[in-house]
Amino acid sequence: MSTSFGVMLLGTGSSLPARSLRNGDFPASLDTSDEWIRSRTGIGERRIAAAGDTSASLGLAAARRALEAAQLDPADLDMIICATVTPDMMVPAAACLIQSGLGCRPIPAFDINAACTGFLYGLSIAAQFIRTGSCRRILVVGAETLSRIVDFSDRTTCVLFGDGAGAVVVGAADGQGRGEHWFRLYADGSRADYIRLNGARLRPPASSPAEPRPTDEFDFLRMNGREVFKFAVRTIIELVSESLAECNLSPADIDLVIPHQVNQRIIDAAFADLNFPTEKLMVNLDRYGNTSAASIPIALDEAMRTGRAAPGDRVLLIAFGGGLTWAGGVWTI
Numbered sequence: 001m002s003t004s005f006g007v008m009l010l011g012t013g014s015s016l017p018a019r020s021l022r023n024g025d026f027p028a029s030l031d032t033s034d035e036w037i038r039s040r041t042g043i044g045e046r047r048i049a050a051a052g053d054t055s056a057s058l059g060l061a062a063a064r065r066a067l068e069a070a071q072l073d074p075a076d077l078d079m080i081i082c083a084t085v086t087p088d089m090m091v092p093a094a095a096c097l098i099q100s101g102l103g104c105r106p107i108p109a110f111d112i113n114a115a116c117t118g119f120l121y122g123l124s125i126a127a128q129f130i131r132t133g134s135c136r137r138i139l140v141v142g143a144e145t146l147s148r149i150v151d152f153s154d155r156t157t158c159v160l161f162g163d164g165a166g167a168v169v170v171g172a173a174d175g176q177g178r179g180e181h182w183f184r185l186y187a188d189g190s191r192a193d194y195i196r197l198n199g200a201r202l203r204p205p206a207s208s209p210a211e212p213r214p215t216d217e218f219d220f221l222r223m224n225g226r227e228v229f230k231f232a233v234r235t236i237i238e239l240v241s242e243s244l245a246e247c248n249l250s251p252a253d254i255d256l257v258i259p260h261q262v263n264q265r266i267i268d269a270a271f272a273d274l275n276f277p278t279e280k281l282m283v284n285l286d287r288y289g290n291t292s293a294a295s296i297p298i299a300l301d302e303a304m305r306t307g308r309a310a311p312g313d314r315v316l317l318i319a320f321g322g323g324l325t326w327a328g329g330v331w332t333i
């Protein structure tokens, strides 16, 4: 791993809506059960945003906690990156709303969409700006209100997802080992149909200005669950193997693995194949479900605050999702 231009974790934060939707809370008309959801996914409950909550407001709360943990002020930030597939609106970016909420200088702020892989894409972009010396401290947020795009009459998707946000503040490495990292990003748009959200809140293009266009079209998140399941197991195995090989490490050298919080069966199937002790796996999907771009930073914040991870630990981050996109990282936090 590179030692000279690392990106160090300075602080983490998260924000979860107070309202919990337990498996037993779904209406009988959905024709599901606590037993089915737990045994097929590992999920017991998920958080649902209150009427006034948005991805930006949850992201802002997570960002404030991350700055507090880093003992920094908004004025110390040089850039804000927000990974989300559920921005409050198309324009402006959620990152700009977070910037305004924090009261920052006019630093660059932008969103990225790499679905559930978005946070790792964001972290990797932040590392590049820090590596070149053009930024000293960057806020990277993963924030989602997936309950806005989930069809609550579709049992194959609505039981899986939850709302929440996580954030990290990163800065230049200390030269003492903390901050060493290796990130690798991937995408394959030929499998775009596996997970798809068609034109939410966007009208179809007008072929002529006179053509009437529907005003109330809104599609929900659609997914080929079985194909995504197979893709996810294969991808975790490949990413972990590649990460360890590229960094010349073995599972014993990794203190904690934070996989995208997707499905306990997917995580179990992949890691059983990889000979990783289960106590090295950070999993909280039983309480929060899949929060897409927010899942890794929420889990990282929980790991830091509960002592499962500490400064100097070597963590393995694994993400995959719509696009399709996927990414892996080894990071000495």
Ligand code: UT7
Residues within 6 Å of the ligand: 031, 032, 033, 036, 037, 040, 041, 116, 155, 156, 157, 159, 160, 195, 223, 225, 226, 228, 229, 232, 262, 263, 290, 292, 320, 321, 322
């Ligand atoms: O960030 C990436 C996002 N993607 C994902 O998280 C998806 C990954 N895929 C999965 O997690 C799993 O494929 C699911 C949890 C979505 C589905 O589990 P599965 O074991 O692959 O089930 P299946 O799709 O093979 O469906 C088995 C049965 C079907 O009924 P029939 O056709 O056998 O009668 C489904 O209709 O289970 C039924 N089913 C449900 N039954 C009760 C699907 N969802 C539910 C449900 N409650 N919520």
